[in-house]
Amino acid sequence: MKLTKIFFLLAIAVAGSLQVNAQAPGHQSYVANKNGIGYFALSANDKAAPIYTGDDEYPGVKRAINSLMGDVRSVTRSAPALVTETKGLKQIVLIGTLGKNPKIDQLVKENKLNVTDIAGKWETYLIQVVQKPFPGVDQALVITGSDKRGTIFGIYDVSAQIGISPWYWWADVPVKEQKNLYILPGRHTDGTPAVKxxxxxxxxxxxxxxxxxxxxxxxxxxxxxxxxxxxxxxxxxxxxxxxxxxxxxxxxxxxxxxxxxxxxxxxxxxxxxxxxxxxxxxxxxxxxxxxxxxxxxxxxxxxxxxxxxxxxxxxxxxxxxxxxxxxxxxxxxxxxxxxxxxxxxxxxxxxxxxxxxxxxxxxxxxxxxxxxxxxxxxxxxxxxxxxxxxxxxxxxxxxxxxxxxxxxxxxxxxxxxxxxxxxxxxxxxxxxxxxxxxxxxxxxxxxxxxxxxxxxxxxxxxxxxxxxxxxxxxxxxxxxPAEKLQQYSEEWATQQFGAAHAKEIAKILTLYTKYNSRRKPELLDENTYSLTNYNEFTTVVGDYNKLRDEAEKLATVLDSKCKDSFYELVLHPVQACANLNELYFEVAKNRYYLKQKNAAANAAAARVRELFAKDKAISRYYNDTLANGKWSHMMDQTHIGYTYWQQPNVDKMPEVAEINPDSAKTNQPDPVLSTSQYNGFIAVEGEHYNKAIPGQGITWKIIPHYGNTLSGITPWPVTAARVKPTGNSPHLEYNISLKDTDTIVVTAYISPSLDFRNKDGLYYAVSIDNEEPQIVNIATKVDSPEWGMAVSDNIRKLTTKHHISKAGVHTLKYWMVDPAVVLQRLVIDTGGLKPSYLGPPENMNMLLRK
Ligand code: REL
Known part of the structure; x- marks a missing residue:
């Protein structure tokens, strides 16, 4: 047969075969559940291929082989046998470390297996189907490593590829059963780890x-x-x-x-x-x-x-x-x-x-x-x-x-x-x-x-x-790279729960971690978000509850086998933290209404009690009911009632009070609590610039989903040298429309990164139009009060003042000075900015955008 024809047939075989979905993040699947030319039947028709390993193989490799045997059995219900002889076998899995497995070494010697890019490396593995490895043997699946862990990682790579999540035990991720498992021809390796x-x-x-x-x-x-x-x-x-x-x-x-x-x-x-x-x-x-x-x-x-x-x-x-x-x-x-x-x-x-x-x-x-x-x-x-x-x-x-x-x-x-x-x-x-x-x-x-x-x-x-x-x-x-982080989340979700809902699950993982990172739950309280400005508390709680609803809905449509793993990996943190946010929201309402002598305080107090009880119920479910009590005590950590850095011994419900409805002035919710104001400021997310000016080898990189609101934007590469902000040096431009002449205050919301180069700080600069850029240091000294605030708020809010002498459209320029400064958003106080935690909602004139 001509070579081109073989390739053609191979291509058809690959395209026509169904690949097993549960591969690990960043890995091409090399496992199919239908046969094809050159494929190796790891387990087919209720028979798993036998495994051969060398006598003096590392005990750790033998343990991993044992795991693989169990994994193949869990997936196909057929357990591979461990053999000491290859004679009389048509198909064999050869597992061993280079230099430890005579059969593998023989294949290398006979040029049937090329290990030049593996041998001598650190923790590097190769998985390859070898045709006609030995007389009388049709095929071998070789899993080999440059060293002990190289081989172990090769073995666990196969386990992951056939559908066993690394988290199968620690997060109860179910095994997706398959009738047959075939390994595709070709060399499968993941190179040498970058970090030792x-x-x-x-x-x-x-x-x-x-x-x-x-x-x-x-x-x-x-x-x-x-x-x-x-x-x-x-x-x-x-x-x-x-x-x-x-x-x-x-x-x-x-x-x-x-x-x-x-x-x-x-x-x-x-x-x-x-x-x-x-x-x-x-x-x-x-x-x-x-x-x-x-x-x-x-x-x-x-x-x-x-x-x-x-x-x-x-x-x-x-x-x-x-x-x-x-x-x-x-x-x-x-x-x-x-x-x-x-x-x-x-x-x-x-x-x-x-x-x-x-x-x-x-x-x-x-x-x-x-x-x-x-x-x-x-x-x-x-x-x-x-x-x-x-x-x-x-x-x-x-x-x-x-x-x-x-x-x-x-x-x-x-x-x-x-x-x-x-x-x-x-x-x-x-x-x-x-x-x-x-x-x-x-x-x-x-x-x-x-x-x-x-x-x-x-x-x-x-x-x-x-x-x-x-x-x-x-x-x-x-x-x-930053652009693939969402893909990572989706592939991770696929590995744990299958592909059908991976996108939705990835979105939940991204958003719940974003919400939780805005302020650690232990630092949250009724004063964190603004109750009266920009609808902030209402929006935060609303977004969190929406996410919880989505997660709860997904829980009902996912395969029932995923119930526990989905709870542990997705639903629990969303439920628990949505509940906590709402609890503090109701505390804030209670206090606010009490001051107004508004009987709506009573409903808020009742809700706080309910949410506090729910917090306990959520932890109890995790500890006692989930996976039949397998994770008992895992949610014993206290998290409500901190008064200083150290945890309280028991969760303590925030104090609430009630008023006698007869002595109340009203019992109606205050409309102020659902009013968004859009005046007196301009807010824009960093990535919504009108123009990004590169130069001097620098471009601007968006880090999707990074930070407290939308994303982060940062000069690239991070190894660049300091730049003097002037002329056409790298900067971002935002067109802002100002009605008055006045002094405006620009707040840059910057990630709390530190001066990791241990120089004199990490800087950015801001100017309006052709003004001289004002240079600002973002770095705090660890353990200083500013640092404490920055890490608690998960942001540095840094301001510059600018005089505007003419009403109309102006250009705000955000300049690079140092690399690794990540801008999240800009807020310009034009005279009406009110306090809030995340800053006001984005309102930059959309028409002026690029
Ligand atoms: O987080 C840290 O690195 C340290 O606080 C801990 O390593 C430390 O050992 C603490 O648990 C107790 O000693």
Whole structure:
């Protein structure tokens, strides 16, 4: 047969076959449920292809093979057999790591399998159908990896492709059954991960996660961790900081570290727990003070034990030292002392491992005050990864300079989806839009922080969606430009719930995280949104309730098998937070009406009680009824009644009061509460410019769905140098029509990004017409009152004043000065602007738009 004919037939075969829908985000499906030319029958006609692996294959690979066997059985009801011989078999699945599986190595040697782009790489896999691999064998499906995790990821890639979500256990995502599964011919690989270590930190785990593990597993032990290791690997992550609130991974259950290593998960201890020992271990076994000057020998012994326990298990060792219990060191602590501590710690590593310290991966976290030691000149050896940190609120504090000489250990990022600390804990629901994570981690990537990405995920649930995104993005940031974030959400929704409603579900994921990020639920109260201006509170609550209605409606049309997973991943956060917003709305109404002596206050008070009870009922459902009580305690987190940064012990209903209807002046709702005013200001979303002026290698990039209202717009690329705003340098133009001559105030709503280059700030500029641009610094100093306000409000509202000498149409120019400044909207006070949280609704004269 001519080659062209073969290709033609192949094309027909591919087009004619039905591909399985549930592929992972960003992956082309290579699984079909109908046969075609060159296809490999993984499971067909109630028979699954047998699996062969080498005897001395890694135990972690064998565990993953075991998972795959279970996965094929769950999908097709036929379990593959594990064989030790290929003789007499027509079809075989060959799974193994290069150099560990003699059959795969033979195929490589005989040029039947090309692994030149795989071999020697980090965590790189290849899935390929090989025709006539051995005499008498018709076909082999090869799943191979450059190293242990490469193979494991290849195996879990197949699992995902046949329809097993990584979240099948942790979020009860149902398996979509298929009669037959065929693997398409061709080479299937996802390249080498861009970020070397990609992981999560289980933190702040009381009361929810700890209550759950206690009830379901008898503690934070290996039975629970086995589920977590598997999840991390299915998500193609490789790194974990274990729970440490009262827990000590290595000490609580001796099987924890052994199994982590066997599964293939690289362990570490959190940023402030040096030498692979948990803070709890010091509490249990430490003698004397946690003070190197006063207690050096004891501390050294304590740390030596950590490295001895570590043995050869894959670990990134935390070095350095903070004060006891994640606190800054005492006043007198100095750089020389800290450098000495690291030196001594490395000596212990060398002594115990018998290898130069540089052979053991280490990281030094520049968390909180530790960054200032670095800034003042403290240095650690070049092979130690510098773990740069965010401000605990998702804004990265420092990135390497682009001109810095590369370090052997490179740089990493410690990021937060959850936090315990000021200005307030946020640990109840997911408040992390992927657009924000994207914007900050894209910066990290572009500025070469690529060695470690680890994110604090609190109790793990309900952070499923942002965890997936964080790890997928770490694997290949180039695959996910800003324009494809919605596609990511849709593909993620497809993987969990099928394609039919993926678009609607993605919209809900995008909007609920946007709404939740405007202000963390723990910071919300009756004063957050304006009750009387721009219909703000009514609109916020209305939008949220509309989203809840949409989610509830979807719940009724989705396959009933998705009931629990949909609740966990979509419906619950929407219901819970819509309810909370409405609760504070009614509190605000109650207070407002009380002042008016309006008996409508009473209905509001009654509604507050109802909504408070509903909040409890929602958590109860999650804990007790959902998935037959599988997630008991997971929603134990208190979230109402905060009075300062730390959580209240129990939820406390906001105070409401009633008035005697007989003494009330009226009982009618106040019409003021449903009046929108559109005068005295001009509001425009950043992306609705009339003209975008590029230049000097800069363009303007819209980050869809980013920020508190519509989107963000930012100069591109983020690695650009500072620009002097003048003439035709990059800027955005907005045509504004002004009726009077006067002084106007322009407020730019800017994301609360930090001066990650640690220069003199991050700037933009504004001018009207040909006025000299006024330059404004957006960056706050972490822990300053301005920073507290910026992260609480999730915005910087910065103003400039401009004198207008002529009524008519003017051009407002928003200039780039620094990259990575993200503009969300502009509001111009022309004399009538009223206070509100999000700013007034957009009203810029549409006719003047481009
Ligand atoms: O969020 C953080 O990074 C820190 O607050 C935690 O790592 C810290 O260890 C805390 O949970 C308790 O020690």
């Amino acid at each position: 270590y990609r992981g999560i930190f289980i933190n702040d785990e009381a009361p929810a996660f700890s209550g759950w593990t206690k009830e379901k597993f008898g503690g934070v032990n290996h039975k629970m961790y086995e589920k977590m290791f598997e999840l991390i690997l299915r998500l193609k992550g490789n790194y974990l900081w274990p729970a440490m609130w009262g827990n000590a991974f290595n000490d609580d259950d001796k099987l924890n570290p052994v199994l982590a290593d066997e599964y293939g998960v690289v362990m570490g201890t959190s940023h402030h727990e040096p030498m692979d020992r948990a803070q709890q271990e010091w509490k249990r076994y430490g003698k004397g003070e946690w003070n190197y000057e006063k207690n050096k020998e004891i501390l050294q012994d304590f740390w030596r034990k950590g490295i001895e326990n570590m043995g050869t298990k894959e670990t990134i060792v935390t070095v350095g030292m903070r004060g006891d219990g994640d606190m800054p060191m005492t006043e007198g602590s100095n750089i020389a002392l800290l450098e000495n501590i690291v030196k001594d710690q490395r000596k212990i590593i060398t002594d115990v491992t018998g290898k130069d310290a540089s052979q053991t991966p280490q990281m030094w976290a520049l968390y909180k005050e530790v960054q200032s030691y670095y800034d003042k000149g403290m240095r650690v050896p070049d092979d130690v990864t510098l773990l740069l940190c965010d401000d605990n609120w998702g804004n990265i504090r420092k990135l390497p300079s682009l001109t810095e000489k590369p370090r052997k250990g490179g740089y990493g990022i410690y990021y937060h989806f959850d936090y315990v600390g000021g200005p307030r804990n946020y640990k109840w629901l997911n408040t992390n839009p992927i657009s924000k994570t994207w914007e900050q981690m894209h910066l990290a990537y572009e500025y070469n922080a690529r060695q470690i990405w680890v994110v604090n995920v609190g109790d793990l649930k309900p952070m499923e969606f942002p965890i997936s995104f964080f790890l997928d993005y770490a694997w290949n940031p180039d695959k996910w």
